[in-house]
Amino acid sequence: MTTNRRRWRDLPLALAMLAPSLVVLVTFVLYPLGRAVWLGHQRCDPTGNRCSSNGWDQYVDVFRSREFQQAFGVTFRFALVTVPVGLALGVGLAVLADKQLRGIGFFRTVFSSTVATSVAVASLMWFFLLNPSVGVLADWIGGVAKNPGLLRDEDTALWAVAVSSVWANLGFTFIVVTAGLQSIPAELYESAYVDGASGWTRFTNVTVPMLGPTLLFVGVVLTSRAFQSYGEFDLLTGGGPNGSTTSLTYLVYGTNSVIKSNDGLQAAVAVLLFVVLLALSILQIRGVERRIHYGD
Amino acid sequence: MRVRRHTRAGRAAATLAATGCAVLAACGSGESILQAGNDPRPTAAPITTSPGQTTVPGETVPSTAPPTTEPRPIDSLPSCDLAALDAAVASGPVEILFWHGMSNELGRELERIVEQFNGSQDRVRVRLEFQGGYEQTIDKYLQSNTGNRPDLVQMPEYTVQLMVDTESNVPVQACMEDAGDTADELLPAALSAYATESVQWAMPFNVSNPVLYYNELVFRNAGLDPDAPPRTLAELADAGRTIQASGAASYGIALDSAPDGGGGWFLEQWLAKEGEFYSDNANGRTAPSTRVLFDGPSGVELFRQLQDLVLTGGGVYVGENPSGTDAFLKLADSSAPASMTIATSAALQSVLLFVEGGIIPGIGVDDLGVAPMPSPSGEPGTLIGGASLWITAGRGDERAAAAYEFVRYLVSPEIQSQWAANTGYVPVNSGAIDVDPLKSLYEADPRFRVAYDQVATTPAVATSNGPVLGPLREVRVAAAGATARVLQGADPAEALADAAALANALIADYNARR
Numbered sequence: 001m002t003t004n005r006r007r008w009r010d011l012p013l014a015l016a017m018l019a020p021s022l023v024v025l026v027t028f029v030l031y032p033l034g035r036a037v038w039l040g041h042q043r044c045d046p047t048g049n050r051c052s053s054n055g056w057d058q059y060v061d062v063f064r065s066r067e068f069q070q071a072f073g074v075t076f077r078f079a080l081v082t083v084p085v086g087l088a089l090g091v092g093l094a095v096l097a098d099k100q101l102r103g104i105g106f107f108r109t110v111f112s113s114t115v116a117t118s119v120a121v122a123s124l125m126w127f128f129l130l131n132p133s134v135g136v137l138a139d140w141i142g143g144v145a146k147n148p149g150l151l152r153d154e155d156t157a158l159w160a161v162a163v164s165s166v167w168a169n170l171g172f173t174f175i176v177v178t179a180g181l182q183s184i185p186a187e188l189y190e191s192a193y194v195d196g197a198s199g200w201t202r203f204t205n206v207t208v209p210m211l212g213p214t215l216l217f218v219g220v221v222l223t224s225r226a227f228q229s230y231g232e233f234d235l236l237t238g239g240g241p242n243g244s245t246t247s248l249t250y251l252v253y254g255t256n257s258v259i260k261s262n263d264g265l266q267a268a269v270a271v272l273l274f275v276v277l278l279a280l281s282i283l284q285i286r287g288v289e290r291r292i293h294y295g296d
Numbered sequence: 297m298r299v300r301r302h303t304r305a306g307r308a309a310a311t312l313a314a315t316g317c318a319v320l321a322a323c324g325s326g327e328s329i330l331q332a333g334n335d336p337r338p339t340a341a342p343i344t345t346s347p348g349q350t351t352v353p354g355e356t357v358p359s360t361a362p363p364t365t366e367p368r369p370i371d372s373l374p375s376c377d378l379a380a381l382d383a384a385v386a387s388g389p390v391e392i393l394f395w396h397g398m399s400n401e402l403g404r405e406l407e408r409i410v411e412q413f414n415g416s417q418d419r420v421r422v423r424l425e426f427q428g429g430y431e432q433t434i435d436k437y438l439q440s441n442t443g444n445r446p447d448l449v450q451m452p453e454y455t456v457q458l459m460v461d462t463e464s465n466v467p468v469q470a471c472m473e474d475a476g477d478t479a480d481e482l483l484p485a486a487l488s489a490y491a492t493e494s495v496q497w498a499m500p501f502n503v504s505n506p507v508l509y510y511n512e513l514v515f516r517n518a519g520l521d522p523d524a525p526p527r528t529l530a531e532l533a534d535a536g537r538t539i540q541a542s543g544a545a546s547y548g549i550a551l552d553s554a555p556d557g558g559g560g561w562f563l564e565q566w567l568a569k570e571g572e573f574y575s576d577n578a579n580g581r582t583a584p585s586t587r588v589l590f591d592g593p594s595g596v597e598l599f600r601q602l603q604d605l606v607l608t609g610g611g612v613y614v615g616e617n618p619s620g621t622d623a624f625l626k627l628a629d630s631s632a633p634a635s636m637t638i639a640t641s642a643a644l645q646s647v648l649l650f651v652e653g654g655i656i657p658g659i660g661v662d663d664l665g666v667a668p669m670p671s672p673s674g675e676p677g678t679l680i681g682g683a684s685l686w687i688t689a690g691r692g693d694e695r696a697a698a699a700y701e702f703v704r705y706l707v708s709p710e711i712q713s714q715w716a717a718n719t720g721y722v723p724v725n726s727g728a729i730d731v732d733p734l735k736s737l738y739e740a741d742p743r744f745r746v747a748y749d750q751v752a753t754t755p756a757v758a759t760s761n762g763p764v765l766g767p768l769r770e771v772r773v774a775a776a777g778a779t780a781r782v783l784q785g786a787d788p789a790e791a792l793a794d795a796a797a798l799a800n801a802l803i804a805d806y807n808a809r810r
Contacts, residue, residue: 048439062329066325066329067328133626133633238616259329259330260770261770262330269329
C-alpha cells in the first residue's frame with residue numbers, strides 16, 4: 001500500500017525525468033509508426049495530400065499480392081543466406097584473431113574495418129569488382145560473371161548482392177564476437193584441455209555455448225538488418241533483373257517500384273515488414289533463449 | 297508456467313505458420329498489389345476518354361476533379377501579375393527560393409549563374425537549395441504544402457502530368473502573356489514538351505536527348521566510314537556484323553534496358569521518331585491518357601528489330617544499367633568490347649573526361665564519335681529529356697513575378713550559352729548558339745552540337761511531344777522489363793502485351809486517385 005502510494009507520488013518526477021527521451025520517442029518513433037499504420041489502409045491522390053480509407057482489408061490484400069509475396073520471398077532468401085554465412089565467417093575470423101600473437105592487432109583492424117565502411121561505399125566497390133566489363137572479380141570468375149554479369153543475371157543477382165552485404169556486415173559481427181570471446185574464462189579451456197578435449201571439441205563444447213548470448217544478439221541484429229537492407233539493392237541492381245532483387249524495402253522506397261508514388265500501399269508494405277520482423281525477432285529470441293547459457 | 301509456455305509455443309507456431317505461409321506463397325492471391333483493398337476488383341483497365349469517370353467502386357475520387365475531356369482554359373488557372381514585383385521592390389528586393397536537383401559540376405555551374413543573377417540587379421534575390429537529385433525534389437515538393445514549397449522548382453521531364461495534377465503552379469504561359477514575351481527564340485520542341493491541353497505549364501531549362509556514341513577507331517579498323525555512322529536500326533545491324541566479322545571489336549552496339557535509358561525512355565523516343573503515339577489522347581496532351589499504345593504493330597516491329605540487333609546484328613545486351621555506366625563500360629571491356637552505344641547527350645562531357653583518363657587503351661578523345669540516335673526509319677528528331685522550371689502559385693504575386701524574372705534570365709541566349717557550354721546540355725534558346733562560349737564550343741567540337749541539331753530538326757507534329765502519363769516513371773519500369781526480356785530472346789508481342797497490361801493498370805490506378 002505504502003509502496004503503491006509512493007510510486008504514484010514519484011510519477012510526476014519520473015515523467016519529468018523521462019520527458020526528454022519520451023518526447024523524442026513519441027515524435028520520431030511512435031507518432032510516425034501510428035501514422036504509417038493509419039496510412040496503410042488508405043489510398044491517396046498522387047500528390048499524397050488527399051487520402052481516404054480503402055478498408056483495412058487493404059493490408060490483407062497487400063500481403064497476399066503477387067508483388068509483396070515475391071518481395072517477401074526475395075527478402076527471406078536474402079536473410080537466409082546472409083545471416084548464417086555472416087555469422088559463421090564472423091565467428092571464424094574472431095576465433096582466428098583471438099590469439100596472443102605478435103602483429104595480431106593488424107589483422108583485428110583489417111577484419112573489423114568494414115564496420116567503418118558505409119553501405120554506399122561497400123556497394124560501389126562491389127559494383128566495380130563485379131562489373132562484367134571492367135571488374136577484376138568478374139574476370140577471375142568468368143562465365144556468367146562476364147556475360148551478362150553476376151548482378152545482371154536473374155539467377156545470380158540476389159546472391160551477388162548477398163556477398164556484398166555479408167562483407168559489409170562482417171566487421172560488426174567480428175567486433176561483437178571478439179568481445180564475446182574475451183569474456184570466456186580461460187579456466188574453462190584449461191580444464192577442457194586437461195580433460196583431453198581436442199581443439200574442435202573445445203570450440204563446440206566451450207566456445208559456442210559460452211558465446212550463446214552473443215550469437216543470439218548478433219543473429220537477431222543481422223536478421224533485422226537483412227530484412228531492412230536497402231542501399232545494396234538500390235545501388236547494385238535497382239531491384240532487377242526482372243524483380244529478382246526487389247526486396248520489401250525496395251518495394252517501399254525504390255525508384256523502380258511499382259508503387260513508387262502510392263503512399264497508402266507503400267505504408268502498408270512498410271507496416272507489414274515491421275510486423276514480420278517483430279514476429280521473427282520474437283521467434284528467434286523465444287526459440288533460442290531457452291537453450292542459451294547466460295552464465296552468472 | 298506450463299500454461300505460459302504453451303501459449304508462447306502456440307504464438308510461436310502461429311508466427312511460424314504466418315511466415316512459412318508467406319514464404320511458400322501458399323496464401324498468395326496472385327493479384328497485383330495495385331488492386332489491394334479494391335473491392336470488387338476491376339478485371340481490365342477501363343478504356344474511356346474520361347478518366348474522371350473511371351472510378352473503381354469503393355474508392356472516393358475528389359469531387360473537385362476538373363473535367364478533363366475539354367482543354368482547360370488558361371484563365372481558370374492561377375494568374376501572373378508582374379506589376380506586383382515592381383510594387384514590392386520599392387521596399388527592397390524580393391527573395392525567392394529555388395529548389396533544384398543538379399549534383400556535382402552541374403550544381404556548381406547553377407550556383408555560379410545564380411550568383412551572377414543576384415549580382416546583376418537588386419530587384420530579386422534567388423536562394424538556391426539543392427534537394428539531392430530529381431527524385432528527392434519530387435518527393436519533397438509533393439509532400440510539402442504551399443507554405444513550405446519553393447517559389448521555383450526544377451522538375452524532370454517525366455513529371456509533367458504529376459505536376460499538373462498538383463494544381464499548385466502558375467503556368468509559365470500566364471507570365472509570358474503578362475510580360476508580352478514571345479517565345480520566338482525558344483526551341484519549339486523544347487517548349488511544347490511542357491505544354492498539355494493548350495497550356496504552357498513550365499519553362500524548359502536543361503535539355504538532353506539520346507545520341508549514338510561510337511568508337512571511330514573500331515570503325516576504321518573494320519573498314520567502315522567513321523564519318524557515316526549508322527542512321528537506321530538495319531544499318532546498325534549491318535555495321536555490327538561487319539565489325540564482328542572483321543574482328544575489330546567483339547560486338548557492335550551495346551544495348552541496355554534502363555527505365556531512363558534503353559528500356560523505357562528510348563522506346564518513347566523511337567515511337568516518336570516513327571510518328572507513333574505512345575499513349576492515347578495524343579500522348580496525354582489533349583486529355584490525360586487512359587492507356588498505352590506501345591504494344592501496337594509499330595512497337596512490336598521495333599522490338600523485333602532491337603532483338604535482331606542482339607541476336608544477329610552483332611549487338612550485346614548489358615542489363616538494367618542501373619547507374620548508367622554499364623553500357624559505356626562495355627566499350628572499355630578489355631576482353632570483349634562493344635563499339636557503339638546509345639545514351640543521353642548529357643553524358644558526353646563525362647565520357648570525354650573518362651576517355652581522356654585513358655580507360656580504353658589506345659583510344660583518344662578524338663576517337664569517340666557522336667551521331668544522331670538511330671531509329672527504325674532513320675528520321676531526324678527527338679523527344680525532349682532533362683528538366684523544366686515550375687513557378688509555385690499561392691505564395692504571393694510578387695514572388696511568382698520574381699520567379700519569372702529569374703526564369704527569363706535563365707533562358708536568355710547568354711545564360712543558355714554559358715550553361716550549355718559548361719554542362720553539355722542543349723540550350724533551349726536558339727540564340728545561344730550564336731553567342732560565346734557555346735558558339736566556339738560548337739565550332740571547335742561539333743560532337744556537342746549533335747543533340748542540339750536533333751532538337752532543332754524535330755518536326756512540329758503531335759507525335760513529337762512525348763507521353764505525359766501520371767505514372768510515367770512506373771510505366772517506364774514496365775517497358776524496361778519488356779525490353780530486358782526481348783533482348784534476352786523473348787517474344788516481342790508477348791513481352792509488350794504484358795508490359796502494356798501493367799502500364800494500363802498503373803494508369804487506371806493513377807486516374808482513379810487523381
